[in-house]
Amino acid sequence: xxxxxxxxxxxxxxxxxxxxxxxxxxxPKLREQLxxxxxxxxxxxxxxxxxxxxxxxxxxxxxxxxxKRVRAHEGSLRLVCNQERILKIFRITGLTKVFPIxxxxxxxxxxxD
Amino acid sequence: xATVELRFSALPEHVRTAxxxxxxxxxxxxxxxxxxxxVRLAVGEACSRAVGLHLAHGIDAPVHVALIEDEKKFxxxxxxxxPSGPGEHASDDGSxxxxxDEMGLAVISGxxxxxxxxxxxxxxxxxxxWPTAAATAAP
Numbered sequence: 001x002x003x004x005x006x007x008x009x010x011x012x013x014x015x016x017x018x019x020x021x022x023x024x025x026x027x028p029k030l031r032e033q034l035x036x037x038x039x040x041x042x043x044x045x046x047x048x049x050x051x052x053x054x055x056x057x058x059x060x061x062x063x064x065x066x067x068k069r070v071r072a073h074e075g076s077l078r079l080v081c082n083q084e085r086i087l088k089i090f091r092i093t094g095l096t097k098v099f100p101i102x103x104x105x106x107x108x109x110x111x112x113d
Numbered sequence: 114x115a116t117v118e119l120r121f122s123a124l125p126e127h128v129r130t131a132x133x134x135x136x137x138x139x140x141x142x143x144x145x146x147x148x149x150x151x152v153r154l155a156v157g158e159a160c161s162r163a164v165g166l167h168l169a170h171g172i173d174a175p176v177h178v179a180l181i182e183d184e185k186k187f188x189x190x191x192x193x194x195x196p197s198g199p200g201e202h203a204s205d206d207g208s209x210x211x212x213x214d215e216m217g218l219a220v221i222s223g224x225x226x227x228x229x230x231x232x233x234x235x236x237x238x239x240x241x242x243w244p245t246a247a248a249t250a251a252p
Binding site for chain 1: 126132150153157165216217219224
């Protein structure tokens with residue numbers, strides 16, 4: 001399965017809904033999307049990963065890169081994920097301390113800190 | 114002899130194929146269903162790393178994967194053709210590619226209990242194994 005990406009604006013947040021597999025082949029597409037959003041002035045991003053089937057370290061690298069970019073503009077990058085197999089990857093790499101991870105898009109959009 | 118062997122051109126689009134084949138062979142070998150996600154992720158990480166190394170060093174040779182089933186365990190070997198030796202240290206400029214390489218290895222060592230990473234003049238090899246149902250069901 002390929003990667004699917006769609007974006008929508010909720011208040012001052014931009015929600016990026018990601019579906020499919022984020023791996024060494026598809027991660028560059030996600031990177032392009034995040035770079036484009038930041039270049040267009042969207043600095044508060046919510047990445048909804050509920051429909052992601054697979055995530056590897058290349059995908060983690062892209063998310064960390066996205067976080068670095070929004071932080072340069074005092075922005076934020078929040079994740080939405082309830083899938084244990086995806087959360088496990090964040091845990092074993094220690095990235096649960098780096099990314100705010102929410103259980104729903106509503107919660108992520110409402111979060112301020 | 115390996116149960117199944119794969120050789121694929123060192124291109125990112127083929128890593129998914131390696132993941133699917135590895136998971137299918139692991140399932141047949143009796144690896145617990147709950148662990149198959151880990152097998153899929155670990156073999157994907159190892160193959161992504163090998164593809165990255167081949168591309169970075171301009172090596173045309175394919176990446177090789179051996180899926181080996183024996184009575185008690187299921188092993189996967191992912192080999193690359195990038196030699197390492199004196200004077201061949203990874204660059205230390207903190208580039209994104211190096212960071213991803215390290216993160217890939219971090220994920221593998223976090224996921225797999227039995228893992229061995231070796232490198233030599235003929236290339237590198239990541240060897241990982243998981244117990245099969247026959248081994249875990251033994252009295």
